[in-house]
Amino acid sequence: MLDVTNTVLTADAIDYLPWAANRTVASIYCTATVIFCLWAVSVFRRSHKVPVSLLTWLICLAAPTPLYLLPLFGEPVVGRSGVGYGVLASLMLTNWLFYRSSRRDVRREQWRRDAEANRLAGRAIDFIEALRTGQPLGQRPRFAVYLRPFDSTDRLASQPASTGPHSSGFPVHQDLETLLYAALPGDLPLIGAGREGDVLIGAGRVVLADDDWQQPVMRLAETASLIVLVPAANPGTLWEMKWLLDHGALSRTLFVMPELPLDPRMRYVTQPYLGRPFVRKYDGGEHYRDHAAQWDRAVQAAAQIGLRLPPYRYEGALFTLDDDGALRALRPLGLIRRARRVRHTAAALRELDVVGTGCRPDPVRAAAAAPASPMTYTPTLRLRLGRSLGHNVGPFLFAGLLTFGVVALPSPWHWIPLAGLALVLPYGVLRMILTAAGFPTLRVDRTGISLASPAVGRWLWDWESLTTVEIQSAPGTRVLTAVPLNGAAPEPGTPKRFFWYRDRYAITDLHLIGADEQAVAAALTHCSAGRFRTPSARLPFRKGPNVTEPPLTRYEVSPDQVPCGGSDHWRPDSSGWLRERTASRARHCAGWLLLGGAALGGWIALLGAIDGATELLALPLAGFGIHALLKKAPVAWDGARLRVTRAGLTFLAADSDTPIHEPWARLRADGWVAWAAMAGVPSEAVAAEVARIRPARRSGG
Missing domain, CATH: 2.30.29 (PH-domain like)
Incomplete structure (x- = not known):
């Protein structure tokens, strides 16, 4: 996702923009802005498989409207400061509208996926029971189940990440789970066990209790058309892999080898929404997972149960195993260095033929399967030019900035960037030619x-x-x-x-x-006369942060291991989010609206009383007013939410994407009362949900 309107402008800067009186330049600039906004929204929709609401598209078209109108105003109609402040306020308003609209699209889509996951889980349980009791079978539900160690949740990076501690904008973090859901066909939704808020947008979540998860996983795996699994050496994942091997489910299992980012010590930010760069921050020391070391342990542990996993590759891979646990097919990923990640992931799924669409082999790979012989490979001119442009993009970016300066600056100042352009452009072209000529x-x-x-x-x-x-x-x-x-x-x-x-x-x-x-x-x-060795170990690479890794343990998983705490009468939760009272939300929203209106009124009064550079002293008051109106008031109206599940209580604060989970084991008998009061939810509704969930949980245990 992209920060579409993250442009820092001041009123004084807008006052002296030369193209403010040039309608042609302004029209070209605004048309480019519209095209960029439309492209950003379309990328946002494809990369997350999120339906974009009509409001988001309308905001996209209305974003540059103030810039279109800017050349039409001048001193006869409104003061230059008024034009500047008006355009600045319009850009800020558009920025927040983008954020609120796309945030609502993402949250609604994820809640829809969660509800669909619970419906599919219920149908899967009914199908298995009908199959065992000889009752008439309905249509077999079609879905894919996602099994992974919980320590890998939201840590499977698939995009480049910024390494600076104060970085902003993009590149950004995107979890592999998000790409897998987007790459799978529309009739094969991805569902997985977990809790709300594990990822901002990904697989539909089925909430399971900590002591009663194996039976539901077995039922889902028995019915699923596709099983997606991230191997690990922890006992829970090993039990899942052993179950797949014993029940002949490896033929419909897709294994995921996580990709290691280029800099494992990175700090990165998540940008799931348009117009808002900082939504959730991660620190490399706290949210780092050494995929290479974890994979080595998984290889050793899986060998004890009869699965032969391939050695780790830094670029990650998707692969399948045959019924005996040996490698059948492997497709490298390398998503971090690619632009069209969803398309590449979908191509890997088709090549592995795990989605039932038939394999469409790559012509290059088909040629590689031809009879072996000596080879000579020369990089094509297109590839050399593309690689050399990627390595020397700096001079061309600087040349683009100088070109904008030539157009924007009045005479005779435009000669300064024109002279710089005459020096930078030949230098960039020469560097690109020399780099392309040096390819071996x-x-x-x-x-x-x-x-x-x-x-x-x-x-x-x-x-x-x-x-x-x-x-x-x-x-x-x-x-x-x-x-x-x-x-x-x-x-x-x-x-x-x-x-x-x-x-x-x-x-x-x-x-x-x-x-x-x-x-x-x-x-x-x-x-090579036998000197070529495969599969090969990876090249050693620098370590990540000092993260304490658990010691390697020899996990013994016997074929007759009994699922712990299993219940044959498990059913998915049907509870939904309980929202804060309407009166409470309206009271908080009205308070912020009054504060914001009063702040803006005071700012306007100060502008009439003072003049010149002292106007800048009133800007903090205007900033607080806009902040109260654009952020605090909508957030207060959105309100907090509370959900009661078999695992415990889940609290979602207003304007938060990270729910707080409180398991039943840490709650007293009436501990839910304090959470209901904090969320502003009617206690009667929470009491009814608790009375419905808790007895079912005790009978299931």
Whole structure:
């Protein structure tokens, strides 16, 4: 998602914008703004699979309206300061309208998914009971169930993240669960066990009690058309993997290997809504999960129950296993470096043929399956230009800013950015040409591995000087590596010293030059005389923050393990959110409206009494008034919410996306009374929900 209107303007800056009197330039600028807003909303809709309301589309079209009208006003109609303050207020209003509208779209969609998940879970239970008792069967519900360790919730990054402690804007965090739901077909909704607020938008949630979760998971897995599982070494996930193996469900299971971000110590912010950059912040030290270390433990633990998981790849992967627990098919992901992540995930699902649409193989991968032979790969001109532009984008961005300065500045000041443009543009083009010319050609034959570049010459690694050749995973790419025969590093100053990394040669970055991994692997298998090793271990990479990892334990999972606390009469919760009283919400909203109106009235009165630079002293009063009217009043009307489930109470404060969960084990007999008072919910409604849920929970336990 993008911060559509996150533009910082001041009234004085607007006063002196040269294009304020130029209708042509203003029209072009505003048309570009409309196009950008429409594009941002469409990306928001596709990346989250969220229906966008009509209000959001209307706001998108109305966002640049003040900029269209700006050249029409001037001194005869309204003062220049009035024009500036009016446009500034309109932009702030549009920003908050975007936030409120898209936030409502996301929350309603997630609540709809939760309700649909509970309906599908109920139908799945009824279908299993009818199947066992011989009753007439209804239509089998079609859905996908999402099983994962709870410590991975909202920590499966699929977008780049900013590394600075005070970063803003985008890139942003997006959980893989969100992409999986968006990539699956519309008739295959993704549901999973959890609690409200685990992710802002993702799979529909079915709330389960902590001591009664295995039976519901079994029933959902028996009925599901597709099972999506994130392997882990904890006992709960191992029990799920053992159950899938024993009940022949591996053929309809999709395994997820999480992707490790480029910088594991990152701090990142979530931007699930339009127009509002800071909604939820994460700190790398508290919300970091070492996917590589966790995967290594999962591989060792899964081997004890008969599953052979592939070694970890930094770019992550989706893969399937056969009925014996061996690897059947694997598709790398590498979502962090991609722009169209939903489309790429959907293509991986089709290639693995796990959604019932039939496999449509990639022509490049089909060519890689041809009979192996020596290969020569030369990057195409399009790829070299694209990669070199990505590495040298800075001068071109600066040239764009200078171009805007040439158009906006009056004569003779426009000659200054024009002179800078004459220097920066040739420099950027020259750097891009030199970078594109330096891409090497890779050749694998009976002699060895060679790299040839027009800029620096040719290097050869003959097979007699190598013991092992691998294609190893590195953050964001795959690297062709080779271990020398004697294990010694080349002498400093020699040409091959440039390729030395730790204890081996890092010959080339396959992603950078665009070489297909399977084609290179086929050529290495054919020509290396047994020196090519696969599957290979990943390249060592720098550690993340100092996070205490649990010790590795040998988990014994027997085939006859009995689900703990299971109940054959489990039913999903049918309770909904209880909202704060209307009178309470109206009282709080009216209070903020009065405060905001009084603040703006005082600001207008001060503007009439003072003049000049002293007007800036009244801006905090105007800011408080706008803040009270645009944020506090709508939030107060939205109100707080409370939900009663088998797991406990869930409290959602106004304008919060992170619910507070209080399990029954930590509540006294009448502990719900304080939560009802805090949420402003009628105690009679909460008492009725508690009386309905608690007896059912005791009988189920």
